[in-house]
């Protein structure tokens with residue numbers, strides 16, 4: 377399997393890199409893998425009995441904003457402090473060595489691909505980004521950089537005042553992230569990224585495409601569906617799915633049952 381994956385990487389003209397929460401695990405970030413995974417990452421929410429779905433709810437920013445910003449402020453700080461693992465650089469090395477075109481599609485909101493040096497205009501963040509804010513109302517379609525300092529009381533998982541606010545109307549702001557039951561997310565940034573990705577795919581439709589999927593689970597299957605769509609619709613595309621617990625994919629696509637870093641290192645060793 378690893379040899380086959382290395383052959384696909386060696387022969388590819390174009391790369392699509394798709395990633396879910398598991399891509400961050402080797403950088404030390406938690407994935408959420410059901411309530412138990414979430415509570416292991418956030419024991420305070422286990423005590424409070426809140427699930428990921430309860431926490432990722434836009435209503436908190438109006439009804440209980442220190443709770444809303446507790447979750448997202450903690451994650452902002454965590455993702456700012458994280459150093460992307462070596463796997464991000466291994467793929468970049470392949471791209472640079474081959475001079476290959478690429479696009480990244482991720483459901484992660486953590487900005488780790490940008491941090492690892494991937495170009496902003498080669499990334500689609502399908503659920504938005506924690507590094508951008510919007511008004512909770514929203515009073516306009518404007519989004520802006522998240523340069524807020526957000527101290528958190530880690531016992532209660534509540535943010536301390538003053539909370540981030542909309543510069544236009546003064547309401548508490550929120551991250552420009554698609555949450556659960558979310559009718560106020562401003563999707564324009566993701567839409568523009570998505571159009572760029574579709575143009576990329578049409579421009580390279582006949583080339584040999586290697587889709588490298590890492591850490592994308594079945595719970596919210598957007599990323600897996602994206603990889604599979606490319607794999608089945610493009611004659612010369614092959615998906616390499618790297619996932620320690622949910623690696624299954626139909627041949628001729630390739631399934632590697634290991635972590636992202638381990639899988640990338642194993643492929644790299646054969647190149």
Ligand SMILES: NC(=O)c1ccc[n+]([C@@H]2O[C@H](COP(=O)([O-])OP(=O)(O)OC[C@H]3O[C@@H](n4cnc5c(N)ncnc54)[C@H](O)[C@@H]3O)[C@@H](O)[C@H]2O)c1
Pocket residue numbers: 396397398399400401402405406407408409410482483484485486487503590591592593594595596618619620621622634635636637
């Ligand atoms: N860093 C982030 O931005 C972040 C973190 C958690 C969740 N989320 C988002 O929340 C949603 C649900 O989260 P979820 O945790 O159920 O995500 P998910 O469905 O992407 O599941 C995580 C997947 O990663 C796999 N995995 C675990 N360790 C791995 C490793 N070392 N290498 C590669 N894969 C590994 C697991 O087997 C699982 O399939 C997703 O949209 C996700 O992108 C984002």
Ligand SMILES: [Zn+2]
Pocket residue numbers: 511512513514515516542543544545546547
């Ligand atoms: Zn506003």
